[in-house]
Amino acid sequence: MSDANIPPSAPARRGNGSRYLFMGLLGLVVGAVATVMVMRALQQREDPYPHSLMHVMAAHMHALKDNVTQNRCAATDVLPHLQTVRALANDIEPAFKDMRDDPKFAKYASDLRAAIDASLASPPLSCPGVQAVAAKIGQACEDCHKYTNN
Incomplete structure (x- = not known):
């Protein structure tokens, strides 16, 4: 084969x-x-401006709380954060273009600025004072956030 x-x-x-x-x-x-x-x-x-503004303001508020935790409550430790938060508060209405004409939103932003102005006019000189100021500013923030999230 x-x-x-x-x-x-x-x-x-x-x-x-x-x-x-x-x-x-x-x-x-x-x-x-x-x-x-x-x-x-x-x-x-999406416009990053509103979120960025809120993040920077929150970072300064957390820095104030950290100052209290570290017992660093002198005016030189606290005022820079309060001044920065106050300057940023001027940008709230321009940052939130869809709500800037809302009178209630404008009132909440104004209330926040008033709370910060009061703390700058009479700066806290002790940690309990810083806690009180942070709580007052935090409440103004929370009131606005409750309104805008409804």
């Missing part, structure tokens, strides 16, 4: 499972990348 009469063996057939797995994983990766791109595009349309 010659080898010419032996039919060549058929190539081993692999299953399509690995192809489906690869395509499924590729689809997941492409979908994740597309989702991230869409989310970033939507995020760029």
Whole structure:
């Protein structure tokens, strides 16, 4: 017998499972990348000014509370934070363009500035005084946040 009469063996057939797995994983990766791109595009349309303003004000209020915790309540430790919060409070209405014409919102912003002005006019000279000032300013913030979240 010659080898010419032996039919060549058929190539081993692999299953399509690995192809489906690869395509499924590729689809997941492409979908994740597309989702991230869409989310970033939507995020760029949002104005970061209001959130940034609130974050900086909150950071200074936390710094006041940290000063109390560390027993650093001298005027030189407290006044810079109060002055910065007061300067930032001037930007509340411009930052929130959709609410700046709302008289109740404007009143809450004004109440916040009045609370800070009162603490600057008579700065706290002790840690209990700083706690009282922080509580008064915090209450003004909370009142506005309750109103805007309704």
